[in-house]
Each structure stands twice: as structure tokens, then as C-alpha cells.
Amino acid sequence: xxxxxxxxxxxxxxLYAIVALxxxxxxxxxxxxxxxxxxxxxxxxxxxxxxxxxxGMNYILSFFIAIAFGSFVGYAVERGLLRPVRNISPASxxxxxxxxxxxxxxxxxxIWGNNYQQIPNLLNGLPLxxxxxxxxxxxxxxxxLILGVVTAVIIALILYLNxxxxxxxxxxxxxxxxxxxxxxxxxxxxxxxxxxxSGSIGALAALLVAPQTFVYPDMMLNLQIxxxxxxxxxxxxxxxxxxxxxxxIGIIENLVGxxxxxxxxxxxxxxxxxxxxxVKPEGLxxxxxxxxV
Amino acid sequence: MKKYLYFIPFVLVPLPFAxxxxxxxxxxxxxxxxxxxIGMDVLTTWAGQIxxxxxxxxxxxxxxxxxxxxxxxxxxxxxxxxxxxxxxxxGIVVGLPALRVxxxxxxxxxxxxxxxxxxxIGVFQITGGYNGIRNIPVPSxxxxxxxxxxxxxxxxxxxxLIFIVLSRISFSKSGLALFAMRDxxxxxxxxxxxxxxxxxxxxxSSAALTGLAGxxxxxxxxxxxxxxxxxxxxxxxxxxxxxxGAGSVMGVMIGxxxxxxxxxxxxxxNISITIIQGAVxxxxxxxxxxxxxxxxxxxxxxKKKVT
Numbered sequence: 001x002x003x004x005x006x007x008x009x010x011x012x013x014x015l016y017a018i019v020a021l022x023x024x025x026x027x028x029x030x031x032x033x034x035x036x037x038x039x040x041x042x043x044x045x046x047x048x049x050x051x052x053x054x055x056g057m058n059y060i061l062s063f064f065i066a067i068a069f070g071s072f073v074g075y076a077v078e079r080g081l082l083r084p085v086r087n088i089s090p091a092s093x094x095x096x097x098x099x100x101x102x103x104x105x106x107x108x109x110x111i112w113g114n115n116y117q118q119i120p121n122l123l124n125g126l127p128l129x130x131x132x133x134x135x136x137x138x139x140x141x142x143x144x145l146i147l148g149v150v151t152a153v154i155i156a157l158i159l160y161l162n163x164x165x166x167x168x169x170x171x172x173x174x175x176x177x178x179x180x181x182x183x184x185x186x187x188x189x190x191x192x193x194x195x196x197x198s199g200s201i202g203a204l205a206a207l208l209v210a211p212q213t214f215v216y217p218d219m220m221l222n223l224q225i226x227x228x229x230x231x232x233x234x235x236x237x238x239x240x241x242x243x244x245x246x247x248x249i250g251i252i253e254n255l256v257g258x259x260x261x262x263x264x265x266x267x268x269x270x271x272x273x274x275x276x277x278x279v280k281p282e283g284l285x286x287x288x289x290x291x292x293v
Numbered sequence: 294m295k296k297y298l299y300f301i302p303f304v305l306v307p308l309p310f311a312x313x314x315x316x317x318x319x320x321x322x323x324x325x326x327x328x329x330x331i332g333m334d335v336l337t338t339w340a341g342q343i344x345x346x347x348x349x350x351x352x353x354x355x356x357x358x359x360x361x362x363x364x365x366x367x368x369x370x371x372x373x374x375x376x377x378x379x380x381x382x383x384g385i386v387v388g389l390p391a392l393r394v395x396x397x398x399x400x401x402x403x404x405x406x407x408x409x410x411x412x413x414i415g416v417f418q419i420t421g422g423y424n425g426i427r428n429i430p431v432p433s434x435x436x437x438x439x440x441x442x443x444x445x446x447x448x449x450x451x452x453x454l455i456f457i458v459l460s461r462i463s464f465s466k467s468g469l470a471l472f473a474m475r476d477x478x479x480x481x482x483x484x485x486x487x488x489x490x491x492x493x494x495x496x497x498s499s500a501a502l503t504g505l506a507g508x509x510x511x512x513x514x515x516x517x518x519x520x521x522x523x524x525x526x527x528x529x530x531x532x533x534x535x536x537x538g539a540g541s542v543m544g545v546m547i548g549x550x551x552x553x554x555x556x557x558x559x560x561x562x563n564i565s566i567t568i569i570q571g572a573v574x575x576x577x578x579x580x581x582x583x584x585x586x587x588x589x590x591x592x593x594x595x596k597k598k599v600t
Contacts, residue, residue: 033397085579092578095535098528099578102571109565225404225524232401263416270405274390277402281394 004137005254011143013250014150015209019227020234020242021154022201026074028174028237029194032082032093036101038220038227040077040199041206043104044070045215048207049117059122067203074199075192083191108217116214119207146208153201154243161239170194226253233273235286244284249273296460299543300453307445317441318513319557324448325509326549330533331455331542332502337531338539339468340495341475342391343400345527346407349387350380350500352414352522354507359426359517360419369432369512376508377501384500388493407527415519425518432512444513451509455502456542471495503530532570536577538586547585 019037026034034040044066051062077100085096123141130137161167172180173190181187205227206220213219230249234241252272257265277283310316329351336342357376361367367375390402414420421427462468473481474491482488511517533552538544551573556566581587 081575088578088582092535092582095532096575096578098532099571099574102567102574104571106565106568106571110568221524225408229401229405232398236397264412267409267412270409274402274405277398278390278393281398283398 001135001258002255003135005258006251007137007139008143009251009254010247011139011147011250012254013230013247014147015205015223015246016226016230016249017243017246018150018153018201019205019223020231020246021157021239022198022205023227023231024234024236024239024242025157025194025201026078026198027231029170030078030082030086030191031090032078032097033090034198035094035097035224036077036104037097037198037202038206038224039101039104039108039217040073041070041202041204042108042215042217042220043073044203045119045206045210045219046108046112046117048210049112049119049215052119053117059120063122063207066207067200070203070206071196071200074195074197074202077199078195079192105217112215114216116216118214119210121211142211149204149208153204157197158239166190166193229270229273233276233283235283237287238283238285241283241285300449300456303449303546304446307442311442314441317445319554321441321444321448321513322510323546323550323553324445324452325506325513326530326533326553327452327542327546328448328455328509329503329506330530330537330545330549331452331459332499332506333530334534334539334545335459335502336495336499337534339463339471339475340492342388342492342495343396344403344496344499345400345524345531346387346403346405346410347499347503347530348522348524348526349407349410350384350503351507351510351526351530352410352517352519353380353383353500354504355511355517355522356414356420356426356507357504358508359429359511362432362512363426363429364419373432373505373508377505380504380507381497381501384504385493385497387500388496391492391496392489404524404527407522407524411519411522414522421518423519425516425521426511427516429511429515429517431515448509451505452542452546459542467491467494532574536574536584538584541586544584544586551585 023034023037026032026037047069048062048066051057051065052059057065081096081100082093085093121140121142123145125141127138127140128144130139159167161171169180169185170190170193172183172185173187177187180190205223209223210219213222226249227246230246231242232245233249234243234245236242249269253265253269256268256272260268307317307320310320329347332350333344333347336344336347354376357379358369358372361372361375362369387403387406391399394402415423470481470486471491471494473484473486474488478488529552533548534545535548536551537546537548552570555570559566559569577584
């Protein structure tokens with residue numbers, strides 16, 4: 001029973017973790033906290049729905065079209081909306097992404113309406129059943145898919161950032177844009193790439209969660225809130241931090257939901273997270289910074 | 294004295310519409326949201342704290358007042374004051390973490406609070422669960438019969454009183470201390486400003502104003518349920534402050550008018566309102582960073598730097 005809940009928590013948490021990852025990558029390179037992130041992914045889920053259910057394309061093809069669209073949205077938002085106003089205050093930047101959220105929500109309502117649209121699971125086979133002394137664990141195939149895809153994305157991303165030249169250049173821009181420019185790094189390109197990655201991760205998260213939540217304009221609200229919380233819990237600037245943050249929130253949420261109260265699941269989980277932040281204000285893996293006066 | 298003259302248009306505006314109670318009830322709503330948005334303004338523009346959970350204070354005020362009036366038959370005026378007081382206490386408790394965390398971390402803490410309150414309200418019996426509370430009576434202290442015109446002037450009077458108090462505070466030592474804390478916490482502390490006191494005061498007064506607005510909202514609408522107090526409301530309150538003009542009661546009023554009035558203006562057309570709200574929000578930030586108030590060229594009423 002406990003193991004079953006922990007496994008379920010890891011799977012929910014892995015979704016929180018990649019949303020947090022997408023937020024953190026965009027934040028580290030361009031310094032923008034993207035409040036519209038989930039809604040950008042939501043549009044991709046609708047693109048998938050249109051391709052697959054309305055046009056009748058192949059599942060895998062629609063999947064990749066939707067991801068490509070997500071990366072395009074990421075690129076377009078950074079290049080067209082945020083780049084021209086890089087120098088305004090962070091608070092105004094947050095409000096701009098909030099405005100973007102409203103626009104995306106409205107666009108989705110206008111085009112696809114307010115109905116809940118269904119997307120089928122990619123894998124519908126028999127669930128994986130693990131037996132061991134004292135209990136069994138049941139994992140549906142779609143959840144295994146989620147876990148596998150998320151793990152693959154995280155590994156690919158870490159390898160990309162640490163081993164490739166481009167990934168190192170991106171980390172350099174994240175650390176110090178001016179000096180990175182002096183070293184001949186095309187920081188403008190790196191910012192675009194970071195948002196392309198972030199956008200496609202957002203689309204991927206939306207597509208993975210869509211069979212459970214259905215597709216509707218607010219489908220990503222919960223995932224976005226929890227992804228944001230996971231990023232903050234992990235320290236906001238650290239990639240391992242967001243993974244740990246996401247998975248621990250998933251586990252906390254599932255255990256609280258089972259053993260304390262189903263109705264107040266989110267309340268208790270958030271209370272635990274706030275308690276952690278009060279004890280450790282810079283997050284689990286964040287570092288306290290000396291600030292200039 | 295001159296700054297009080299800016300209120301004259303707001304006194305005159307509803308008179309031509311005296312025969313249209315529906316329009317007047319929208320004006321009442323605008324006034325109520327103005328009070329809540331002033332609460333947000335005090336917290337963000339004056340004290341430099343971020344909050345995306347202020348809808349919770351609104352809910353606390355609305356539910357306190359509704360429960361007292363419906364279940365315990367308390368006169369509205371007393372319920373109104375109690376709801377402000379209760380929100381004040383909760384605001385101070387929520388302000389405590391702000392002493393440790395700041396920035397995005399504070400945003401998450403306040404957001405968590407907002408979501409938690411919404412969920413808690415939905416669970417308990419006394420708050421009516423997810424169905425909410427219906428048939429909240431119109432306050433009896435509104436001596437004349439409960440016409441929207443009369444409600445409007447009551448709300449406007451409350452805003453006027455808040456305006457007088459706030460402009461007094463902004464020139465006082467406490468006001469200056471708040472602004473100093475906003476601009477640099479370290480510098481403020483080195484001048485002997487007690488950050489604990491001022492942060493809690495900022496959260497407390499923001500919560501109290503929002504709670505009072507919630508109390509008025511409950512009786513003006515007559516029906517409340519948890520879904521009315523979601524994250525969107527918190528973000529809308531923040532957006533009202535930015536759209537109108539941060540740091541000024543007039544600006545906040547314009548922002549509230551924009552956010553509350555626009556949906557009604559456009560309700561006849563087949564276009565979703567959020568596209569327009571979002572686009573206007575973005576355009577205002579790009580071209581009028583000080584808010585719509587810039588168009589009217591009204592001087593900053595508090596004569597304070599707006600960040």
C-alpha cells in the first residue's frame with residue numbers, strides 16, 4: 001500500500017519535475033519567470049487533439065507535430081514578446097507572461113471551445129504487476145511510458161548541458177551573459193534555444209498528462225502550480241533541485257491524500273512545502289547568496 | 294485639498310444612469326474591487342512584498358461576514374468590521390513567512406495560502422462546502438432602501454475614507470519607513486527600521502482592506518462559493534494595480550473599472566474576454582509602464598516614486 005502510493009507519487013512527481021525543469025531552463029538563461037508556461041503546453045495539447053482526433057493522423061506523427069509546435073511557441077514568445085522588453089523590471093515581466101496566459105486561454109476558448117476533449121493513452125495494454133512478499137504494486141503502461149519519457153528527457157538534457165559545446169555555452173550565458181558574449185558566444189541564439197527546449201518540454205508535459213486530465217483551457221493549471229512549487233522547493237536555479245523538488249512533492253501529495261485527507265490533499269502538501277521553505281528559505285538545493293547593499 | 298477634487302467625477306458618474314440598476318450594480322462591483330486592489334497596492338507598491346494569494350483574504354472577509362449575517366443574524370455593520378479584523382489577524386499570520394522568504398519564494402508561499410484557503414472553505418460544513426452560501430441578505434444599515442445607487446455611494450465613501458487615511462500614512466514616518474523597506478531592506482534596517490513590524494503591518498493592512506471588500510462583495514452579490522476566490526482573482530487584483538497605475542488610489546480605481554467593466558461591455562460580442570484583457574495588459578506594460586493613469590496626466594497623488 002505504501003509502496004503503491006510512493007510509486008504513484010514518483011510518477012505524478014516526474015511530471016511536476018519536467019515542468020519545473022522547463023521553467024528553470026528558461027529562467028536561468030533569460031531571467032524570465034514564465035507564468036504562461038502551462039498554457040503554452042495546453043495549446044500544443046489542442047494541436048495534438050486537432051491532428052489526431054479531428055484530422056485523423058497517426059498518433060506518433062501528431063505527437064511530434066504537437067511537440068514541434070510547442071518549441072515554436074517557446075521561440076516565438078521569447079523572440080517576439082519578451083526579447084524587446086528585456087530591460088523592464090522582473091515584476092513587470094511576470095505580469096507580461098500573465099497577460100500572455102490570459103491571451104492563450106482566450107485563444108483556446110475561441111478556437112476549440114470550453115468542452116473537455118478526450119485523448120487516448122498511447123499504451124493501453126495490461127498494467128505491470130509486481131508481486132513481492134506482503135503486497136502487490138500495479139503500474140498502468142501509460143504511467144510506465146510517462147516515467148520512461150521523463151527519465152529519458154532528463155538524462156538527455158543533463159548530457160546536453162554538460163557534454164556538448166552548445167550546452168556549455170548555454171550554461172555560460174546563464175552564469176554571466178556579458179562575459180559569455182566577450183568569449184564569442186552567441187547569447188541571443190542561446191536564449192532562443194533555451195526557450196525552444198523549454199517550450200517543447202512544456203508541450204511534452206501537456207501531452208503526457210492529457211489522457212488523465214482531458215484537454216480543456218485550464219488543463220495545465222494544477223501542473224503549472226505544482227511545477228512552479230517544485231522549482232521553488234528545489235532552489236529555482238538548480239536542475240537536480242527541480243527534479244528532487246518535483247518528485248518529493250508528488251510523493252508527499254500521494255501519501256497525504258491516502259493517509260491524512262483526500263479533500264485537503266493540496267492544502268497539507270502545500271503546508272509541508274511552506275514549512276520547508278521557512279526552515280530553508282533558499283530551497284532544498286539553492287545557495288544563499290551574498291547580496292549587494 | 295486639490296487631490297480630493299479628483300473624486301468629484303466619481304460622485305457624478307452614476308447620476309445619469311440612476312434609472313439603470315444593472316449598470317449601477319456594476320459600478321458598485323467596481324468600487325468593491327477597488328478596495329481589494331488598494332489592499333494589493335499597499336502590499337506591493339508600498340511595502341515591496343509580492344502576493345499572489347490575496348483572493349484568500351477576500352474569501353475570508355466574504356465568508357466571515359456571510360456566516361455572521363446568515364447564521365447568527367449579526368447586524369451587517371458589526372459583521373463588516375469583524376470580517377476586516379479577522380482578515381487582519383490572518384494577514385499577520387501569513388506575513389510571518391515573509392520575514393524569511395522573499396521574491397519567487399514568497400510568491401509560492403502566498404499562492405499556497407490562497408489555494409489552501411479555497412480548498413478548506415470547500416470542505417467544511419459551515420461554509421456550505423462547494424455549493425457556497427446563498428441568499429445573503431442586503432445589509433440593513435444601508436438606511437434607504439437597498440438601491441444600487443445608494444450602495445455605490447456607500448462604497449465610494451469607504452474608498453474616500455481609505456484614501457484620506459492612506460495619504461496621511463504616506464506622508465508620515467511609518468509611510469516613509471515602508472518605502473525605505475521597499476527600496477532596500479538592509480539600508481532600512483541600518484536606519485533602525487523594525488522590518489518585522491512593518492512587514493506584518495503591510496500584510497495585515499492589505500489583508501484587512503481586502504477582507505472588508507470581501508464582506509461588501511458577499512452582500513452585494515448575495516451568493517458566494519469557493520470557485521469565486523481562485524488564483525485568477527489574486528492575479529486579477531495584481532493586474533488591476535498594474536493596469537490602472539500602481540501607487541495611486543485613482544489609478545487602482547481605473548484598473549478595477551477596466552477589469553470589472555470590460556467583460557460587461559463586451560458580453561454582447563462573440564469574443565472571449567480574456568484575449569482582450571491579456572492583450573491590453575501586455576500593451577499597457579509595453580507602452581504605458583505607469584498604467585492607464587499616464588493617459589490622464591494626473592500627477593502621482595502620493596508624490597512618491599513608483600517602482
